[in-house]
Amino acid sequence: MAEKNFLVDHLISEIKSGTFQSDKKLPSEHILADQFNVPRMVVRKAYEQLQDLGFIYSKQGKGSYVQESKKQIPLILSGDISFTEKMNELQFSFQTITIFCEEIPYDQKIFQSLEVESDDKVFKIGRLRLIDDFPIALHTSFVAKSTFPEIESDGPEITSMFQYYRQRGYVEFGSNNSTLNVIFPTLFDRDILQCSSLIPLLQVESLCRDKRSNQVLEHTVIIYRSDCFTYVI
Amino acid sequence: MAEKNFLVDHLISEIKSGTFQSDKKLPSEHILADQFNVPRMVVRKAYEQLQDLGFIYSKQGKGSYVQESKKQIPLILSGDISFTEKMNELQFSFQTITIFCEEIPYDQKIFQSLEVESDDKVFKIGRLRLIDDFPIALHTSFVAKSTFPEIESDGPEITSMFQYYRQRGYVEFGSNNSTLNVIFPTLFDRDILQCSSLIPLLQVESLCRDKRSNQVLEHTVIIYRSDCFTYVI
DNA sequence: GTACATTCACTTGGCAACAAGATACATTGT
DNA sequence: ACAATGTATCTTGTTGCCAAGTGAATGTAC
Numbered sequence: 068m069a070e071k072n073f074l075v076d077h078l079i080s081e082i083k084s085g086t087f088q089s090d091k092k093l094p095s096e097h098i099l100a101d102q103f104n105v106p107r108m109v110v111r112k113a114y115e116q117l118q119d120l121g122f123i124y125s126k127q128g129k130g131s132y133v134q135e136s137k138k139q140i141p142l143i144l145s146g147d148i149s150f151t152e153k154m155n156e157l158q159f160s161f162q163t164i165t166i167f168c169e170e171i172p173y174d175q176k177i178f179q180s181l182e183v184e185s186d187d188k189v190f191k192i193g194r195l196r197l198i199d200d201f202p203i204a205l206h207t208s209f210v211a212k213s214t215f216p217e218i219e220s221d222g223p224e225i226t227s228m229f230q231y232y233r234q235r236g237y238v239e240f241g242s243n244n245s246t247l248n249v250i251f252p253t254l255f256d257r258d259i260l261q262c263s264s265l266i267p268l269l270q271v272e273s274l275c276r277d278k279r280s281n282q283v284l285e286h287t288v289i290i291y292r293s294d295c296f297t298y299v300i
Numbered sequence: 301m302a303e304k305n306f307l308v309d310h311l312i313s314e315i316k317s318g319t320f321q322s323d324k325k326l327p328s329e330h331i332l333a334d335q336f337n338v339p340r341m342v343v344r345k346a347y348e349q350l351q352d353l354g355f356i357y358s359k360q361g362k363g364s365y366v367q368e369s370k371k372q373i374p375l376i377l378s379g380d381i382s383f384t385e386k387m388n389e390l391q392f393s394f395q396t397i398t399i400f401c402e403e404i405p406y407d408q409k410i411f412q413s414l415e416v417e418s419d420d421k422v423f424k425i426g427r428l429r430l431i432d433d434f435p436i437a438l439h440t441s442f443v444a445k446s447t448f449p450e451i452e453s454d455g456p457e458i459t460s461m462f463q464y465y466r467q468r469g470y471v472e473f474g475s476n477n478s479t480l481n482v483i484f485p486t487l488f489d490r491d492i493l494q495c496s497s498l499i500p501l502l503q504v505e506s507l508c509r510d511k512r513s514n515q516v517l518e519h520t521v522i523i524y525r526s527d528c529f530t531y532v533i
Numbered sequence: 534g535t536a537c538a539t540t541c542a543c544t545t546g547g548c549a550a551c552a553a554g555a556t557a558c559a560t561t562g563t
Numbered sequence: 564a565c566a567a568t569g570t571a572t573c574t575t576g577t578t579g580c581c582a583a584g585t586g587a588a589t590g591t592a593c
Contacts, residue, residue, distance in 0.1 A: 072497045076487050095544060106578070111545085115345075116352070120484070127545045128584030141479075245533050246374075249482055249500045249526035251353070254309050264305050264349075267482045267500040267526070293482035293500070300478050300533055328574060339548065344575085360575045361554030 070105050074113035082122055082133050093123060093131040119265040121294060140198065142296045152229070159198050163206075166259070167193040168222030171209070180274055180286045181211050188212040192222045195259060202260045203295045209286040232277075232284055239278035242287075246272045249293070260292055267293040303338050307346035315355055315366050326356060326364040352498040354527060373431065375529045385462070392431050396439075399492070400426040401455030404442070413507055413519050414444050421445040425455045428492060435493045436528045442519040461508075465517055470510045473517070478506035482526070493525055500526040 078093070087093055096114065100107040114131055117123045125131040140159065154161040171177065171191050178185060189211050196204040208228055210218050215235065225231045229240060248270045252262060260268075269291040275284045291298075311326070320326055329347065333340040347364055350356045358364040373392065387394040404410070404424050411418055422444050429437040441461055443451050448468065458464045462473060481503045485495060493501075502524045508517045524531075 072490075073487065075497065079484075097544085108577070108579095112348075114545090119349070125545060126584085128543085128586085130544060130585095247531035247533055249502060254306065257305075264308065265498060269482060298480035300480055330574085341548070347575090358575060359554085361556080361573085363555095363574055 070103075070109050071112045071116070074099075074103065074105070074110065075116050078113065078117060079120075079122060087133050091133045093133065095130060116265075119263050121263045121266055137201075137292075137295045139297045140203075140295055141299055142291070143299045152227075154196075154198075162197045162200070163226045164195045164197065165192065165223050165225065166195050167191070168219070170219070177209050177286055180283070181209060181214075182283050183211045183213055188219075190218050190222055192218075192225065192228075194226070198295075201295075202292075204289060204291045205256070205259055207288045209288075210284075214282070214284065228275075228285065237277045237279075237284060240275055240284070241278045242273040242275050244274070248272075250290070252290075256290065260290075262292055262294075269293050269296070269298070303336075303342050304345045304349070307332075307336065307338070307343065308349050311346060311350060312353075312355060315350075320366050324366045326366065328363060349498075352496050354496045354499055370434075370525075370528045372530045373436075373528055374532055375524070376532050385460075387429075387431075395430045395433070396459045397428045397430065398425065398456050398458065399428050400424070401452070403452070410442050410519055413516070414442060414447075415516050416444045416446055421452075423451050423455055425451075425458065425461075427459070431528075434528075435525075437522060437524045438489070438492055440521045442521075443517070447515070447517065461518065465510075470512075470517060472511035473508055474511045475506040475508050475520075478504055480504050483523070485523075489523065493523075495525055495527075502526050502529070502531070 081087065093099075093114075094102070096107050096110045100110045103110070114123065114125060118125060121134055122136075123131050123133050140157070168190060171189050173185055174189075177189060178187070181187075181189060183189065189209055192208045192210065194206045194208070195202050196206060210222075212218055215221070215231075221231065232240070249267050250270050252260060252264065252266060252268055256262075256268065257264060260266075271287075271289045271291070273287050275287060276282060277284055314320065326332075326347075327335070329340050329343045333343045336343070347356065347358060351358060354367055355369075356364050356366050373390070401423060404422050406418055407422075410422060411420070414420075414422060416422065422442055425441045425443065427439045427441070428435050429439060443455075445451055448454070448464075454464065465473070482500050483503050485493060485497065485499060485501055489495075489501065490497060493499075504520075504522045504524070506520050508520060509515060510517055
């Protein structure tokens with residue numbers, strides 16, 4: 068195990084320093100095993116982990132190649148402006164697709180943070196953020212029907228929640244006590260974000276309030292692919 | 301590969317929901333392989349990944365057991381108070397050990413951000429943060445000798461940098477444009493933080509200035525174990 | 534010469550058999 | 564009766580062999 072970890076370390080640093088950048092082909096498992104005087108299985112495990120980490124990909128019969136790494140996008144996390152506005156400030160071509168809008172069963176935590184009764188209806192609206200057609204974040208908004216009665220039918224059409232709120236008379240937004248966690252993608256997340264299993268995700272959970280009335284507008288959970296961003300706070 | 305990922309997903313959710321909590325022993329590779337109708341190697345790979353992720357540990361001849369998970373400590377990231385002060389606010393028993401204080405060779409990025417000449421001397425001071433004797437973060441401060449002439453001899457004795465700065469007449473501190481990245485531990489990091497290879501680390505990089513003179517006091521790089529904290533920003 | 538088929542060398546993927554550690558239990562010697 | 568030892572059978576760890584994909588070199592018929 069220690070040998071595998073050493074190899075993984077070594078290969079990552081070589082990949083980052085660009086040793087393989089010329090042809091992008093890594094040495095075959097057999098050759099690397101001979102070079103480091105370890106059984107091929109050790110090299111194999113190292114290569115498999117590098118695949119899970121998104122650094123390389125392997126093709127049976129051909130070999131292993133370094134995966135083109137994503138460019139790092141600076142992202143401002145402290146948020147009283149919307150994601151749409153954040154991205155407009157930068158020069159990236161980005162896009163939002165609403166992928167679901169459905170009522171959720173009663174959930175104590177969500178309902179409490181939205182400050183609504185248990186007989187209220189709460190919808191979760193999932194919007195996928197894409198940059199150059201690559202999914203990089205999933206933005207899930209939990210919204211109560213009592214606050215926005217038309218949310219069920221409006222939901223699928225919304226691209227910017229903040230814009231939607233403004234159209235309904237809420238002008239200034241505030242979010243505090245955002246909590247941040249590092250998680251690994253579930254099968255669903257991997258499918259949606261098209262990432263391998265060991266790409267850590269940054270999960271930001273926050274509450275959006277109207278600054279004037281202090282009313283809770285939405286409970287938000289955003290998961291960002293950590294390999295696409297450098298965050299600024 | 302898909303089968304392995306499915307198993308990993310399934311087992312993580314079972315571990316989190318506490319299915320194995322009674323005896324903490326997981327089914328043997330052979331039994332699980334039969335249950336899911338997959339070759340043992342698939343179960344093996346899944347178990348190996350769960351080990352790297354820190355969820356379980358395996359002992360030859362005995363079996364595989366769920367690893368006791370760390371308690372999540374809420375940590376306020378926005379920082380004009382020191383780590384020491386942050387921890388004092390909470391009720392945790394924490395400790396700081398200075399593990400290195402040494403001059404670094406010239407590094408353009410560091411020297412530029414410290415706003416010092418290339419013939420200056422810059423020291424990096426590494427302080428390990430422990431909670432209940434478990435290392436949870438490594439705090440590395442880059443300090444220029446031109447700013448703090450006695451830093452080389454003082455360094456090893458410092459537990460709170462902010463306190464050190466105050467003793468030298470700097471009262472108010474500010475840090476902005478902190479950048480945040482998710483990285484995996486190097487061998488050195490793993491050794492220092494006593495974590496397995498797939499524990500993501502949260503790396504926060506920032507610049508500390510004296511608010512009055514706007515002078516740069518230190519360049520700071522902190523790496524936190526992501527499995528110990530819930531961050532609040 | 535050219536088009537096609539075959540072989541061969543090299544790659545990664547997968548698996549079955551074996552090795553080694555742990556434990557419970559039966560066996561044996563005193 | 565009791566302790567030491569062997570043994571059977573679990574467990575995880577390791578290894579070596581072969582399957583399968585790829586592509587270039589080689590052979591072959593026309």
